Amino acid sequence: MQHDVLEATVDQRQHDAPDQPTKQPPESSAWAGNRRGAFALLGGVLGAALLQSHARKAMAQPVATTPVDMDPSSDALLLKLVDRITFGATLEELTLARSLGYDGYLEYHLNHTAIADPDVDSRLVNYPVLTQNYAQLRTTGITQTRLQLMEARLMRALLSKRQLFERIVDFWTNHFCIFIFENDDSGYFKVADDANVVRAHALGTFPNMLIASAHSPGMLHYLDNTTSTALAPNENYAREIMELHTLGVTGGYTQADVVALSKILSGWAVDRRTAEPTYGQFRYLSSNHNNQPKTFLGVNFPGNQGQAEGDQALVMLHTHPSTAKYVASKLCLEFLGENTPEAIVNDVAATYTATGGDIKAMVRRVLRPERLAAAPLKLKRPMHLLISGLRPLPLTVNNLTGVRNLLQPVQHQPFAWGAPDGYPDKASYWSGNVLPRLNYGSSIGSNGVSGIVSNFTTFFAGAEATPQTVADRVNERVLMGRMTQVERDELIQYMGAGAPTTGERTDSLALTIGGPTFQWF
Amino acid sequence: MTTTASHLDLSNRDATRPDPHACAEYNSLSRRRFLAASGTTLGVLAMSQSLPRVALGQGPRGANRDVIVSIYLRGAADGLTMCVPYADNGYYTARPNLNIPRPDTTHPEKCTDLDGFFGLPVPMLPLVPAYQAGKLIFVHACGSTDPSRSHFEAQRFMEIGKPRDLNLVTGWLGRHIESIAPMDPLAKLRAVGISTGLQQSLAGGPSTLPISNLDEFNLGGSSTTRAARRAALADMYVNTGNPLAAVVSTTFDTIDMLNTINFAGYVPAGGAVYPTGSFGTALKSTAALIKAEVGVEAVAIDLGGFDTHNNQGNFAGGFFANLMSTLANGMAAFYADMFTGPAPNVTVVAMSEFGRRLGENASNGTDHGRGNVMMVMGNCVNGGQVKRNWPGLGPGQLFEGVDLDVTIDYRNVLAEVVQNRLGNANLAHVFPDFAPQFQGVLSC
Numbered sequence: 001m002q003h004d005v006l007e008a009t010v011d012q013r014q015h016d017a018p019d020q021p022t023k024q025p026p027e028s029s030a031w032a033g034n035r036r037g038a039f040a041l042l043g044g045v046l047g048a049a050l051l052q053s054h055a056r057k058a059m060a061q062p063v064a065t066t067p068v069d070m071d072p073s074s075d076a077l078l079l080k081l082v083d084r085i086t087f088g089a090t091l092e093e094l095t096l097a098r099s100l101g102y103d104g105y106l107e108y109h110l111n112h113t114a115i116a117d118p119d120v121d122s123r124l125v126n127y128p129v130l131t132q133n134y135a136q137l138r139t140t141g142i143t144q145t146r147l148q149l150m151e152a153r154l155m156r157a158l159l160s161k162r163q164l165f166e167r168i169v170d171f172w173t174n175h176f177c178i179f180i181f182e183n184d185d186s187g188y189f190k191v192a193d194d195a196n197v198v199r200a201h202a203l204g205t206f207p208n209m210l211i212a213s214a215h216s217p218g219m220l221h222y223l224d225n226t227t228s229t230a231l232a233p234n235e236n237y238a239r240e241i242m243e244l245h246t247l248g249v250t251g252g253y254t255q256a257d258v259v260a261l262s263k264i265l266s267g268w269a270v271d272r273r274t275a276e277p278t279y280g281q282f283r284y285l286s287s288n289h290n291n292q293p294k295t296f297l298g299v300n301f302p303g304n305q306g307q308a309e310g311d312q313a314l315v316m317l318h319t320h321p322s323t324a325k326y327v328a329s330k331l332c333l334e335f336l337g338e339n340t341p342e343a344i345v346n347d348v349a350a351t352y353t354a355t356g357g358d359i360k361a362m363v364r365r366v367l368r369p370e371r372l373a374a375a376p377l378k379l380k381r382p383m384h385l386l387i388s389g390l391r392p393l394p395l396t397v398n399n400l401t402g403v404r405n406l407l408q409p410v411q412h413q414p415f416a417w418g419a420p421d422g423y424p425d426k427a428s429y430w431s432g433n434v435l436p437r438l439n440y441g442s443s444i445g446s447n448g449v450s451g452i453v454s455n456f457t458t459f460f461a462g463a464e465a466t467p468q469t470v471a472d473r474v475n476e477r478v479l480m481g482r483m484t485q486v487e488r489d490e491l492i493q494y495m496g497a498g499a500p501t502t503g504e505r506t507d508s509l510a511l512t513i514g515g516p517t518f519q520w521f
Numbered sequence: 522m523t524t525t526a527s528h529l530d531l532s533n534r535d536a537t538r539p540d541p542h543a544c545a546e547y548n549s550l551s552r553r554r555f556l557a558a559s560g561t562t563l564g565v566l567a568m569s570q571s572l573p574r575v576a577l578g579q580g581p582r583g584a585n586r587d588v589i590v591s592i593y594l595r596g597a598a599d600g601l602t603m604c605v606p607y608a609d610n611g612y613y614t615a616r617p618n619l620n621i622p623r624p625d626t627t628h629p630e631k632c633t634d635l636d637g638f639f640g641l642p643v644p645m646l647p648l649v650p651a652y653q654a655g656k657l658i659f660v661h662a663c664g665s666t667d668p669s670r671s672h673f674e675a676q677r678f679m680e681i682g683k684p685r686d687l688n689l690v691t692g693w694l695g696r697h698i699e700s701i702a703p704m705d706p707l708a709k710l711r712a713v714g715i716s717t718g719l720q721q722s723l724a725g726g727p728s729t730l731p732i733s734n735l736d737e738f739n740l741g742g743s744s745t746t747r748a749a750r751r752a753a754l755a756d757m758y759v760n761t762g763n764p765l766a767a768v769v770s771t772t773f774d775t776i777d778m779l780n781t782i783n784f785a786g787y788v789p790a791g792g793a794v795y796p797t798g799s800f801g802t803a804l805k806s807t808a809a810l811i812k813a814e815v816g817v818e819a820v821a822i823d824l825g826g827f828d829t830h831n832n833q834g835n836f837a838g839g840f841f842a843n844l845m846s847t848l849a850n851g852m853a854a855f856y857a858d859m860f861t862g863p864a865p866n867v868t869v870v871a872m873s874e875f876g877r878r879l880g881e882n883a884s885n886g887t888d889h890g891r892g893n894v895m896m897v898m899g900n901c902v903n904g905g906q907v908k909r910n911w912p913g914l915g916p917g918q919l920f921e922g923v924d925l926d927v928t929i930d931y932r933n934v935l936a937e938v939v940q941n942r943l944g945n946a947n948l949a950h951v952f953p954d955f956a957p958q959f960q961g962v963l964s965c
Contacts, residue, residue, distance in 0.1 A: 224830040224884060232883030236830045239889070243671055250687075255670060255921065409733060411717040418825060421673050424718070427764075428690065432719040432731040434768050435738065435776075438754055442742035486760045490753045507746060511753055516763035 077373055078102060079480055083521040084335055084372060085109055086163035088388025089480050093163070102369050109164035110360045112203060120160045126399070127152040130195065134188055134217075134280025142184045146415075149180065149191055151400040153414040154407075158387050159397065165203060168359070171334045172198045173415065174422025176213045176245060178222045180415040186222050189270075189280070190415055193218030206327055206357030207318040210245060214314055215282040217270040223420060225262075226269040230290045233262035240420045242317065248329075251322030257297055263290035264301060264309045324352035328362065333425055335366045336375040344371055377520040379427040382412040385437060388521070389444045389513040392478045393454040402450030406443060410436045438514040445510030460505050467495035470505050474512045487515050586704055587866040587899060587942040588811050590804075590820045590855075591694060591722060593680075594848070594873035596827035597672060599887055600894035601876065601925065602835050603645055603845060604659050604907060608638040611879070611914025619833060619881040630836045635659070639907045642835065644845035647853035651898055656860055658902050658962050660934055661909040662892040664875055664927040668920075670889040672828065675874035680721035682932060682952045691725025693935065693951050694819050698726035701945045708816025709774035715803040720821045728771050729819075735806040736784035739776055782813045790864065791857035796850040800824045804855045811865050818943075824848055827873060831884035856898060868899035868942045870935065876925055879914055892925035895934055901942060901965040908960055933960050941965070 071077065078097045082089045085106070097105040108115070124130060127148040129140055137145050153173075160166045176197060180187040193216045201209035213219050220226050223237035238261035243249045267289030271278045284307045293303040297316055301309050317323055328348035332340035348365045355361040380388060386406055407413045410433060417423045424430070443449050445456075463473035471491040475483035491511060495504040512518060605621045606612050613620055621642045622628035632640030633649070639661065641648065651657035667684035669675045678684045682693030691699070698712050712729040714720045719731040732738055740751055755773055758766040787809040795801035803822045810817055826844055834840040852869065859867050876893030892912070898904070910928040912918050920926040936948050936957035948957055 224886075227831045227882075227884035227886075229883040234830055234882055234884055234886075235888045236828075239670070243673075249669075249671055249674055258670075409717070409737075411733075419672065428724060429718045431765055432714075432729070432768055433717055433733075434765055434772050435740070437765075438769070438772075439741035442740075442750075446742060448741075484757075484761050487757050490757050494749060494753045503743075503746070507742075507750060510742065511750060511757070514754055515757045516761045516765060519763075519765060 071373075073102070077369060078105070079482075080372055081105060081367070082480075084367070084378075085167055086391075087157045087167060087384060088391040088521075090392050091477060091480070094480055106164075106364070106367060109162070110203065110363065112162040112165035115161050117161045120156055123155055123159070124152070127155075129191055132191065134192070135274070137188045137191060142187050145191065146180055146187045147401075147404075149187070149194065150404055150414045150416070153194075154383070154387070154400040154403050155397070157383070158390060158400070158403070164363075168334075168363070169198055169202045171331075172202050172209065174417070174425075175330060176209070176219065177417055177420050177422035178218045178415065179418050179420075181418070182222055186218065189216070189218035189221050192216070192281075194415075201359075203359050203363075205355075206323075206352070206359060207315075209359075210318050211314055213245065214241065214265075214268065214310070217280060217282060220268055220282070221270055225265055228262065228266040228269075229288050230266060233259075233266040233290055235259065235262045238262035238265055244421055246317040246326065247320055247322040248326035251320070251326060253297060256295075260294040260296040260301075261313060263292065263294050264296060264313045266290045267307065268310055318357060321349070321353070324349040324357075327357070328352055328366075331362055331366050335363070336371060337378045338376070338426060340375070378425075379430055380519055380521055381423065381425070381430055382410045382436060382440075383407055383414070384521070385513075385519065386440050386444075386449075389440055389478075389518070390449070390452065390454070393444070393456075394458045396453040396455070397451070398453070399451035402443075402448075402452060405450065406436075406440065437519060441510035441512065441514030444513055445506040456502070456506050456509070459509075464505065465499060467492040467500055467504075467508075470495060470500050470508050474509050478509065478512055479517055482517055483512070484517055487512065487517060586818070586944040587868040587901075587938075588704075588818055588820070589694070589938065589943055590807060590811075590822065590867055590869045592848075592852075592869065592871040593676075593720065593722070593821065593823050594827050594871060595672075595676065595823055595825040596829075596873075597675075597875050597877055597889055598827040598873040598893065599829060599833065599841060599877040600661065600873070600892070601879065602642060602833075602841065604635070604661055604894040605632045605640045605642060606638065606661070606911070606914065607632055607634075607640045609911070609914045611918070615880040615914065617881070619835060619885065619887065621835060636907055638911075642842075642845065643837065644842045645849045647846075647849040648856075651853065651856040651860070652905055654860075655904040656856065656900060656902050657896065657898045658904045659907040660895040660897065660929055660960065660962060661907055662912055662925055662927060663895045663909075663929040663931055663934065664891060664893050666927060666930055668891070670875065670891070672874055672889075677721060679872070679874055679931065681724075682722075682935075683954065686953075689953070690721075692720070692722035693932075693939075694722045694821065695724045695726035695729060697939055697943060697945050697951045698723075698729065698819060700947045700950045701943070703728075703816060704818045705814075705816030708818075709778050710771065710815070710817055712819035712821075713810070713817060714821040715807065716821070716823055720823065723819065723821050726819070730768065730771055730775055732775070732779075734802070735779055735782075735810060738779050740773075778815050782809055782815070784809050789854065789858040791861040793854040793856075793858035794850075795854040795858075796847055798847060800847050801851050801854065804851045805858075808855060808858045808864075811859070811867060814865060824851075829877070829886050830882070830888060831886040833881075833886045852896075852898065860898075860900060866900055866942075868897065868902070868938050870938060871896040871898075872931055878923055879919060879925055880923065890924040891920045892927045895931055897934060897938065897962050899942065899963075901963050903962055903964040908962060929960060930955075930958075933958050934962055937961075937963055 079089060079094060081102060082093045082097050086093055100108055129137060129145045129148040130152055132140060157166050178186060178190050178193055180190045197209060197212040197216050201212055220237065223240050224234040225237035228234045235258050239258045242251065242253050247253055267285045269283055269285045269288065271281050271283035273279060286306055289306060291304045294301040296313055299316065325345065329345045332345050332348060348362050351362050351365045386403060404413055412423065447454055460470065460473055463469040471488050475481060491508045495508060601612065602621055607623045622631040624632050624634040624640050630643055632642050633646060634640045648657055665675060665679050665684055667675065667678045680692045681689045683689055694712065703711055708728065710728055710730060712723050712726045714723050714731040716731045717733045723729050740747055742750060751773060755769060758769040784806050789805065789808060795805040807820045829841050832840060834842055836842055872895045873893055876890040877887035878890040882888055912926040912928050914925065932952045932955055936952055937959040939945050939951050940948055941963050945951065
């Protein structure tokens with residue numbers, strides 16, 4: 001297959017493809033919904049790199065915009081919603097969204113327990129560690145525990161019909177991050193944390209999730225609260241629960257508050273008595289509790305109140321205005337992207353306060369149609385990209401080992417972020433390492449994802465005739481009609497004259513998954 | 522290497538400093554630099570010995586500029602163990618269990634005296650040759666002026682090079698690269714972070730990529746179609762104006778560049794043996810990359826795991842002891858490889874977001890603290906000393922009553938390196954709103 005040098009194809013395209021009229025965004029703000037505007041706010045790092053290296057070439061061409069009509073009833077906005085609340089749009093999801101409408105589709109996914117999920121249910125038996133207690137897990141061993149925990153997570157993200165639920169599970173997993181490779185116990189304890197903290201409350205209320213997390217052996221162990229003694233409390237958890245889980249780092253606490261909270265929470269630990277039925281579960285150790293008087297966030301704790309001091313502190317934290325604001329800002333980052341206008345964050349924070357931290361209510365406010373319409377595109381993180389590349393295909397899924405293996409070198413395996421702040425969600429963090437993005441397409445297109453077989457005969461059935469029909473099929477089923485003219489031209493040129501070979505067809509799929517449009521959602 | 526209680530013998534320091542023989546020799550031997558300056562391919566070795574260094578320095582490759590290797594110890598390394606202030610009794614008072622014994626004891630884990638005040642614990646002793654040669658300096662009670670004890674805030678503020686700035690997103694190294702002409706005008710890759718995600722210190726740098734493994738960097742899939750697929754992808758990104766276009770182009774150029782380097786077959790000089798594991802591999806690949814002279818000016822390498830809240834383990838087999846061994850063996854191998862034979866000039870800096878609490882906690886660990894030790898290694902380093910303005914570890918001398926204070930802003934150390942070894946006088950751009958006060962960590 002011949003391919004001319006870059007400059008020649010650029011020039012040729014300039015003559016072949018006349019400028020398409022681009023729709024003006026509804027407002028002049030860069031936080032507006034067309035692709036050019038969407039990209040404008042990706043931050044100084046990406047923007048500066050683009051300008052420095054490729055401004056001339058890029059600007060010489062009309063910037064490919066997706067002509068999105070952001071009217072709340074528009075198909076484009078429905079597709080954006082499908083993209084934002086799933087691990088990758090499929091025709092099936094898009095069809096469902098079209099039949100239910102914007103609010104109806106969102107409500108359908110928010111009411112996740114009403115969504116039948118038989119495929120996932122039947123597969124859970126393949127991950128027996130999920131139902132094992134601490135003692136059983138120790139018999140199973142840490143290697144199997146970690147592998148099954150990670151692969152079950154990936155299986156659900158790929159196959160669950162409860163896609164918004166799985167997306168927000170991902171969000172809270174990062175918010176209450178526990179690193180399962182910290183040591184053996186952090187892996188064992190994460191099993192119960194995943195079920196009883198994150199999945200149990202992901203679409204419940206934030207206060208309940210916070211309280212569950214504060215009683216979670218996984219969190220208390222990971223952040224060293226289990227090692228606190230009355231005289232020498234460990235500050236690690238006390239700091240992170242304020243900085244990362246509730247108030248945020250600018251939420252108005254001091255080092256003295258960290259020390260006070262570490263004393264308040266001293267004694268919150270794990271039951272290490274092997275003969276007890278509560279072995280490996282939460283245990284309050286009064287002998288390790290600091291009974292001195294404390295002052296926490298300006299409130300006097302007289303001392304000698306035992307575990308109730310911690311309960312009181314947790315209420316202070318989850319009712320604190322900084323927590324409402326911080327949780328709101330993170331949900332906005334998750335669903336609307338970076339640099340969400342403060343007015344929206346404040347509105348979502350008000351919803352937190354008014355509803356007692358009801359997560360569904362906050363998600364509804366975040367995803368008001370006009371807000372999603374104006375939100376910039378987000379860069380898919382590696383796990384999201386890989387799974388979204390698989391979801392549109394006719395798959396036979398035997399296991400998720402290959403998916404997990406592909407995420408290992410980019411360090412985006414589930415539960416494997418080494419710090420308590422969770423995987424970053426800034427484009428500037430993930431945008432530098434593009435090679436795996438380009439290679440994921442090849443892995444998928446060559447059935448190189450171990451454990452998963454894609455039926456490309458079915459995928460391309462009826463579309464094999466010409467490069468144009470192949471490109472159109474990929475556009476329809478993978479990009480949902482959003483393929484840019486540039487990408488279509490490149491695919492057609494790549495396939496060359498005549499009926500595309502099977503290799504050229506799957507390469508077209510691979511190039512699309514590795515291509516520019518598919519990286520964003 | 523000595524483990525006696527006497528001071529380290531510094532008499533065998535490189536006698537040629539501050540005009541280091543090794544780098545001058547290397548400069549004149551560098552084939553690519555010579556070609557760039559002379560435009561001829563003949564008589565390189567024959568002429569090289571007589572080429573004056575100053576003439577080479579005016580060449581386009583910028584012979585007087587060092588490559589910088591920036592090592593970040595993530596998680597807040599315990600500098601009070603890595604470089605022990607054994608002569609300050611406050612140290613032993615606050616750490617009855619988690620200390621390193623004085624050099625004048627018979628304890629097998631006693632520290633080795635550096636200067637009559639500080640000592641190195643056993644796992645750090647591989648660094649003694651570099652220290653004795655005067656090419657390694659410790660800077661103690663050093664760190665950021667920002668009082669945050671949050672890892673994430675402190676790392677961010679340190680890497681952007683400005684405390685408390687919530688809007689600045691570019692890093693000090695990235696702004697350095699951005700504000701100076703390329704060392705090699707043809708360089709495809711000017712800076713690299715050995716990482717899956719770009720370190721914030723490098724953010725904003727042109728032609729800068731994170732690469733987790735320099736030896737495994739290529740477009741996948743069939744080699745038959747690779748060139749055509751690559752061309753299609755390059756066109757797609759560039760011609761759609763995608764924000765990733767520049768990175769994709771740099772990535773493809775970097776693939777070509779890295780493919781010219783035989784990382785797997787690289788034989789380190791000076792008998793260097795890099796430790797196994799990702800840190801040693803990163804340093805070894807970095808050495809190969811720098812010696813290949815492909816125009817890379819800055820490399821950022823991370824070593825993590827320093828957040829030792831419990832069971833810190835300072836002694837043989839302990840967690841922190843192993844981590845220190847990894848660090849010291851890695852830096853010692855890099856020293857042997859890059860500093861004892863011909864190689865391009867390199868300055869290595871090592872830092873951490875903050876130190877650890879002076880007093881040990883009840884979990885046999887240490888909580889978040891403040892002042893810390895920083896290391897600089899290079900041919901022009903004023904080494905063989907522990908630079909400090911020691912605030913003391915006694916009552917009334919501690920930051921907030923509990924921590925070693927910061928008396929030397931880490932930016933003073935970095936700014937001196939940026940200006941005098943990286944050749945960038947635009948310090949106001951690299952470290953905004955900061956008036957650097959050089960500490961004399963460099964001799965040239």
